[in-house]
Amino acid sequence: MQNSEKAFERPFVLNKAASPAKRKRLRKEQIIGYGFIMPSVILLSAFVFFPFFQSIYLSFFMTDPIGNIVAFVGIQNYMDLFTDPEFLNSLKITFLFTIYTVPTGIFIALLLAVLTTSKAKGMKVFQFAFSLPIAMSVGTSSVIWLLLFNPTSGVFNYILNSLGIPSVHWLTDPNWALTSIALMTIWMTLGLNFIILLAGLQGIPKDLYESAKIDGANQIQLFFKITIPLLSPTLFFLLIISVINALQAFGQFNVMTNGGPMNSTNVFVFSLYQEAFVNFQFGLGSTRALILFVIILVLTWLQFKVGEKKVHYQ
Structure with a gap:
């Protein structure tokens, strides 16, 4: 028993009885x-901890357009x-976007992963093809899907017209804009999932x-x-x-x-960006950032509290 305790002794603890050497x-x-x-x-302090505490500090102040504190x-x-209707609307849109993309993206990725785990000939090619979206940046993916969603020359409306279905204004119709970006996001996250x-x-x-x-x-x-x-552990982590x-x-x-259009895709982070870097209200922008941090923290805690009970680690 003593030997086992010595085996797990922390190597960096200085023992006063040890020799000077x-x-x-x-x-x-x-x-x-x-x-x-x-x-x-040093890197975490410069790019994570300092901005975090600076955001907490700025959230209690009003600032001028160059970020100087004006009043407490x-x-x-x-x-x-x-009490801002725009904030509540952006929160609603963000949660809708999360509901649209997360379950659907995980389900499609799971279905494709199960189908391509067989030892049938050519499965490696499909695995490579389904993994490709991970190599695309958000900007590149967005430009590609902008072309696909083009109301006059886009592929999607061409297919709909070929089937006798009228064209859809994917990104300019408030009823379709969020769904359209959700489709693009599901594809974009498919590779990692x-x-x-x-x-x-x-x-x-x-x-x-x-x-x-x-x-x-x-x-x-x-x-x-x-x-x-x-x-289930993999699904829980992915969720x-x-x-x-x-x-x-x-x-x-x-x-x-x-x-847009008509703020139908004004998600939380975009409204934060608009407040801080377009309206130059860094105090309000910091407040939004901290609210987002708390929301993510609470949702993650709830997932661990509720979802981890369904996870089988062995």
């Missing part, structure tokens, strides 16, 4: 260890925010399927009794990062609709 060596290892993590600490307003920025789920499927032991088949299980039973339970990414979506809205 050993204490010197351990101290040197500590310095080297701190030296390795110091660049990360306390929690007035927060009170104005929650597919790769993660494919890796999870390939990690499931094949002998479990063989044993279940011997017992008479069909493909549907194999999927719901073996695949889904053993894939969390997908929700966070959807709540932070900005690039496609900025390129494709600029928040």
